[in-house]
Structures are given as C-alpha cells and as structure tokens.
Amino acid sequence: MTRTPLRPLARVLDARARGENPKAIERENIRQRHENMKDRARARAEGRLLVLGLFFFCAFSVVGVRMGMLATSEAQEPLASAPGAAIAMQRANIVDREGRILATNLDTYSVYAQPPAMIDPNAAADQLVAIFPDLDKERLVKDFTGTRKFLWIKKRISPEQKQAVHDIGDPGILFGPREMRLYPNGRLAAHILGGSGFGREGVSAAEVIGVAGVEKQFDDYLRDPANGNKPLQLSLDLTIQAAVEQVLYGGMKIMNAKGASAVLMNAHTGEVISAASLPSFDPNDRPRPPTSGFDPSDSPLFNRYVQGVYELGSVFKIFTAAQAVQLGLVNSETIIDTSGPMRIGRFPIGEFNGKNYGKISVADVIVHSSNRGTGRLALQIGARRQQDFLEALGMFEPTPFEIVEAAGGEPLKPKKWGELSTVTISYGHGLSTSPMHLAAGYAAIANGGHYVSPTILRKNGAQYGPRVMSESAAKQAQNMLRRVVTDGTASFGDVAGYDVAGKTGTADKPKPRGGYYDDKVIATFATFFPAYDPKYVLIVTLDEPSIVAYGEKRRTAGWTAVPVAAELIGRIAPLLGLRPRLEPEARAAITLTSN
Known part of the structure; x- marks a missing residue:
C-alpha cells in the first residue's frame, strides 16, 4: 500500500x-x-457480521432439523455413556436346501420400568397384570415401591401388547428395541434348529445367541456381521421334513410308542434330508430342561436320533454278513448251520421264539434273522477284525453330524471285547449306538462300500469317504436286504414301484439299574430305496411300541416300525423326485374268431 x-x-x-x-x-x-x-x-x-450470521443460521438450522426428527420419531431411552463394545444384534437367516426360511429375525420391543419416575405404581401394576397375566402383582408393587432404580418387565412383547402398555401412560414405564429370533414353521425341524436366547442385554439392544442345535453349532457364523446377507443353508428339505414329521407322529400314536425318530439321508452325499425326533417342541417358546430325577428321554428336548444311544438289535446283522463276504469267508449262498445248542461260556445263544432254522444260506440267515447263524459268522471273523470294521463305519465315536447334541451321543462299547461280546454284537446287543450312526452304516452298503459322513449342510455331488467294503460285498448285502422285505421279517415294508430293502431290529430295552425289561423294546427298521439303484437311507425307530394285531400284542419291528417306514417311503419318494418302477401288467388274451 x-x-x-x-x-x-x-x-x-x-x-x-x-x-x-x-x-x-x-x-x-x-x-x-x-x-x-x-x-x-x-x-x-x-x-x-456476515460470517457470524451464517454460522448462527447453520447452527439454528441443525437444531431445528434435529428437533423435528425427535418430534416425529419413536422416543428412546438414552444409554449411559460407558466404555465397551456395542451389542451386535443382526443374525444371519437359516434356510433349507431350496432357500426357504427356517429361522429369521423380527424387530420387536422390550418393556422395562424406572420406579423413581413412576406416578402411580399400584395402578400401573394392576394394568400390567391385566396385559401380562403371568406377572405377579404383589411382586410388581414391591419392586415399584422399593429401592430399585430399574427392572425388566418383559423381554419381548407383541405390537398389540406394546400399544396396551403405552396406553397406561406412566412415564416410568419405557420401551427398548429388540431383535428376536423367529422360527416361522413352529415345531418343524425343532431339534435341528435348536433355538436361541438373549446373551448380553442393554436397554436399547440385546445379543441373540444360539442355545442348541445348529443355532449353537454355527453361532459364530450366524453372528458374524459379514454374513448378515448370506444365510446358512442346510441340507433339509422343508416339504419332506413336514411329511416325515406328520407320518411319524401318526405312526407313534397308532403304535402306542413313547417316542419315535426318523432319519432320511442321501446315501452318496451324506446329506440329511430330514431328521425328526418325537415328542418335539416349538423353538419359538423353547421349554426349560427337566429337573433332576427324570429320564432324559422324557423331555421333548431330548434328540433321539443323535442323543439316543440304544442297542438296536438285528439291524446290525447285515454288517456281520457283509464283513464275512468282504473277507472271503463266505458268500451269500454259503451254508451256515444255525442248529442249537450254542453256548459261549455259560451263556446260551438262542433264536427268537425258540426257533431252529437248521442249515441255511448266509442270505437266509439275514432273511430269517438268525442269532446263531450271525454269531457263528462273527466267530469266524474274530473280535479284532470285527472291531476294526465297526470302527471304520464310525460306530465307536460320536457322529460328526453338525449339531451340538451329537457330541453327547457317544456309543457304549463293552469294556472287555471277548467271544461273548463278539457274538452278541453281531446281532445288535452289547454295543449301543444312535440311529444316525446306523444311517451312516447302511449308507455304506447302499452306495457300494464307501463311508459317508452325515451332514446337515447342503453339498454338491458325492462325498465319498474311505472304502470300507468291496463293491461286490456291498451288492450281495443289498440283495440280502431286499430279500428281507420280499421274503422275511419286513414283508409289510414293500412299497410298489420303489423296491425297498432293509432289516428289522427289535431290542429289549435296558433298565436304568441294569438288566432288561420283559415288555419294553426299541423297534427299528433300517432301509434304503430304491433297491435297484439305492439313493436314500431311512432309519425309523420307535421307543416302547405295542399294538394288538390278530388278537395278540405285538412289539417287534416287523409289526410296528416297518409299516410306519413303508408309509413314509410312499409319501416322500415322489417328493424326492423318484419315479416308481412299475412292472407292466399282462395283456388280456384276445382270440380272433370269424363269423
């Protein structure tokens, strides 16, 4: 200047x-x-002055906009400032193999009270009890008029209940947002899904965590925010699961059984298409575990197909026959002397109802379900080789099925595996396993000799594990099991067009303090279909079945589990896309005549 x-x-x-x-x-x-x-x-x-005016204009605009937002939005209780990680609310969906929802999330509210801010605690308690009849009025009044600064009233409420509580109008009763887990199909696949509950909780958020089933097994995956838009896809088919549970429930009631289970598995991939355990529960309102003094199987939470370890009886006989064929000791036509007496030490080995089948083929040993015939095959195999074969089939460890309850279903083996155990285990006594173990064992026979691991996750293509028997041994075992249905103890199990193959098993139920009941059994039918091209394994187990037929009380699997399995196969085979193979009917003879 x-x-x-x-x-x-x-x-x-x-x-x-x-x-x-x-x-x-x-x-x-x-x-x-x-x-x-x-x-x-x-x-x-x-x-x-211009700059200062612009600053005040912007400041007042922000304040005005915020006041407008607060005036038009839902009021929320502010959280006290405190260090710590935010509570993660979002949880990934669970879907079936076709993408249909099995578990999802629903926005809802909780209701809580701040007693110091309440105007009329007694009137509020009266109105809350009218809305929620399960609340204790005296307890509410005591809490509202005591020294407590905060208390939960309900962790989850419906929109109608929220409006009713809002109409009370007491400023000390407030709402907090919640995300709850919803199972839209109710009881369907309850034991697979398991259920969920709340973990860490705040006034404005609550952490949803898995408490059982796949919800707990895959809890980390489901809670990972990176997977919020990527659901967990299971191998279950919702339509088939519904059909299985409906038929199984009807069969359990008709057969007067205490409980029932069914496992449907793809014999080549290990995918479990359906798994049912009855009685069941609703995961939306999961019951509390029973208190001490009860048999665990009395609870609807008990998962029979993985937690239920039973002596499954004669369904194990085919493993003995298949191993004997695999080792070259016999073939399906080799003659076995099943005549008595047969003793192992001081213990006699008898047949059902005291029968004596004499000299019959290995195939007929399976068809007639001969204990002595299977026992003599087992003695040729030997204890060590029998153990190795059953171990290869996964019978000595908890099943790898991906739900948390499976880890508790550890098979029960004899402490001393001598000749007696070798014989009794050959026909399904002395070794306790779950129906899921049995499904994996029968899948190895159905798929040509490969072990497949049961899985609840959807897979693409065959998932063969190590070979446990030759293709020839597996094929001979398949033919034996087909004859059990056409000529043996499972004659009620055939379904037109699907060539069912399988084996019955009726095992006396053990008493809690040792010994066996005289009038209680576990009835099992282990089957695969169609026999000409095996694709699916089905295991049906009934706990304490009993039915009167032809004037007699029947408990064996041939009279109880087999008809239920046949009804199941007839219902689900078309849903699985299997076309029946029907034999063409003979044409009527036509004679040409001339006038």
Whole structure:
C-alpha cells in the first residue's frame, strides 16, 4: 500500500506562493486518511457480521432439523455413556436346501420400568397384570415401591401388547428395541434348529445367541456381521421334513410308542434330508430342561436320533454278513448251520421264539434273522477284525453330524471285547449306538462300500469317504436286504414301484439299574430305496411300541416300525423326485374268431 505524506512539499511550496496556509493541506490529508480508515474498518466489520450470521443460521438450522426428527420419531431411552463394545444384534437367516426360511429375525420391543419416575405404581401394576397375566402383582408393587432404580418387565412383547402398555401412560414405564429370533414353521425341524436366547442385554439392544442345535453349532457364523446377507443353508428339505414329521407322529400314536425318530439321508452325499425326533417342541417358546430325577428321554428336548444311544438289535446283522463276504469267508449262498445248542461260556445263544432254522444260506440267515447263524459268522471273523470294521463305519465315536447334541451321543462299547461280546454284537446287543450312526452304516452298503459322513449342510455331488467294503460285498448285502422285505421279517415294508430293502431290529430295552425289561423294546427298521439303484437311507425307530394285531400284542419291528417306514417311503419318494418302477401288467388274451 502506498502511503501519502500529510504535507507534500510541492503542494506546500505552491500554497505559499499563492499566500495560502500550508497547514490546511495537512488537515485535509488527515481527514481523507481517517475517512479511508473508517471505510476499511466498516467493510471488515460487515464481513465478520456476515460470517457470524451464517454460522448462527447453520447452527439454528441443525437444531431445528434435529428437533423435528425427535418430534416425529419413536422416543428412546438414552444409554449411559460407558466404555465397551456395542451389542451386535443382526443374525444371519437359516434356510433349507431350496432357500426357504427356517429361522429369521423380527424387530420387536422390550418393556422395562424406572420406579423413581413412576406416578402411580399400584395402578400401573394392576394394568400390567391385566396385559401380562403371568406377572405377579404383589411382586410388581414391591419392586415399584422399593429401592430399585430399574427392572425388566418383559423381554419381548407383541405390537398389540406394546400399544396396551403405552396406553397406561406412566412415564416410568419405557420401551427398548429388540431383535428376536423367529422360527416361522413352529415345531418343524425343532431339534435341528435348536433355538436361541438373549446373551448380553442393554436397554436399547440385546445379543441373540444360539442355545442348541445348529443355532449353537454355527453361532459364530450366524453372528458374524459379514454374513448378515448370506444365510446358512442346510441340507433339509422343508416339504419332506413336514411329511416325515406328520407320518411319524401318526405312526407313534397308532403304535402306542413313547417316542419315535426318523432319519432320511442321501446315501452318496451324506446329506440329511430330514431328521425328526418325537415328542418335539416349538423353538419359538423353547421349554426349560427337566429337573433332576427324570429320564432324559422324557423331555421333548431330548434328540433321539443323535442323543439316543440304544442297542438296536438285528439291524446290525447285515454288517456281520457283509464283513464275512468282504473277507472271503463266505458268500451269500454259503451254508451256515444255525442248529442249537450254542453256548459261549455259560451263556446260551438262542433264536427268537425258540426257533431252529437248521442249515441255511448266509442270505437266509439275514432273511430269517438268525442269532446263531450271525454269531457263528462273527466267530469266524474274530473280535479284532470285527472291531476294526465297526470302527471304520464310525460306530465307536460320536457322529460328526453338525449339531451340538451329537457330541453327547457317544456309543457304549463293552469294556472287555471277548467271544461273548463278539457274538452278541453281531446281532445288535452289547454295543449301543444312535440311529444316525446306523444311517451312516447302511449308507455304506447302499452306495457300494464307501463311508459317508452325515451332514446337515447342503453339498454338491458325492462325498465319498474311505472304502470300507468291496463293491461286490456291498451288492450281495443289498440283495440280502431286499430279500428281507420280499421274503422275511419286513414283508409289510414293500412299497410298489420303489423296491425297498432293509432289516428289522427289535431290542429289549435296558433298565436304568441294569438288566432288561420283559415288555419294553426299541423297534427299528433300517432301509434304503430304491433297491435297484439305492439313493436314500431311512432309519425309523420307535421307543416302547405295542399294538394288538390278530388278537395278540405285538412289539417287534416287523409289526410296528416297518409299516410306519413303508408309509413314509410312499409319501416322500415322489417328493424326492423318484419315479416308481412299475412292472407292466399282462395283456388280456384276445382270440380272433370269424363269423
């Protein structure tokens, strides 16, 4: 900036020459300088006022917008500021093999109270009890009028209940947002899904955690925010599961059974298409575990197809026959002497109802379900080789099926595996396993000799494990099991067009303190279909069945489990996309005559 002098020399000399006072020039210059300084100060002040005005305008706009949002949105109780991780609410969906929802999330509310802010605790307690009849009025009044600063009233409420509580109008009763787990199909596949509950809880959020089934097994995956839009896909088929549970429930009631289970598994992939355990429960309202003093199997939470380890009886005989064929000791036509007596030490080995089949083929040993015939095959195999074979079939460890309850279903083996155990285990006594173990064992026969691991996750293509028997041994075993249905103890199990193959098993039920009941059994039918091209394994087990037929009380699997399995196969085979193979009917003979 150029500074103008107050008394320029040229102007002073010119003014003196004209007889004027030079100080007037200085006064004029001072005035002009002051005017310029005032103009600059005014401009600077006006700029500052403009900036300050814009700042206040923006601030008041933000406050106004926020006040408008608060006025039009749902009121929320602010959380106290505290260090710690935020509570994760979102949980991934669970779907079946076709993408249909099995478990999802639903936004709801909780209701809680801050007693110091309440106006009329007694009236509020009366109205809350009217809305929630399970609440204790005296307890509410005591809490509302005591020293408590906070208490939950209900962790989850419906929209109708929320409106009713809102109408009470007490400022000490407040709402908090919640995300609850919803199982839209109710009891369907309850033991697979398991259920969920709340973990860490805050006023404005609650952590949903799995408590059983796949919800707990895959809890980390389901809670991972990265998987929020990627559901957990199971191998279950919702339509088939519904059919299985419906038929199984009807069969359990008709056969007067205490409980029932069914496992349907793909013999080549290990995928469990359906798994049912009855009695069941609703995971939306999961019951509490029973208190001490009860048989665990009395609880609807008990999962019979993985937690239920039973001596499954004669369904094990085919493993003995298949191993004997595999070792080259026999083939299906080899003659075995099943005549008595047969003793192992001081223990006699008898047949059902005291029968004596004499000298019959290995195939007929399975068809007639001969204990002595199977026992003599087992003695040829030997204890060590028998153990190795059953271990290869997964019979000595908990099944790898991916639900948390499966780890508790550990098979029960004899402490000393001598000749007696070798014989009794050959026909299904002395070794306790679950129906899921049995399904994996029969899958190895059905798929040509490969072990497959049962899985609840959807797979693509065959998932063969190690080979446990030759294809020839598996094929001979398949043919034997087909004959059990056409000529043996499972004659009620045939389904037109699907060539069912399988084996019955009726095992006396053990007493809690040792020994066996005389009138209680576990009846099992282990089957695969269609026999000409095995694709699916089905295991049906009934706990304590009993039915009167032809004037007699019947408990054996041929009279109880087999008809239920046949009804199941007839219902689900079309749903699985299996077309029946029907033999063409003979054409009527036509004779041409001439008039």
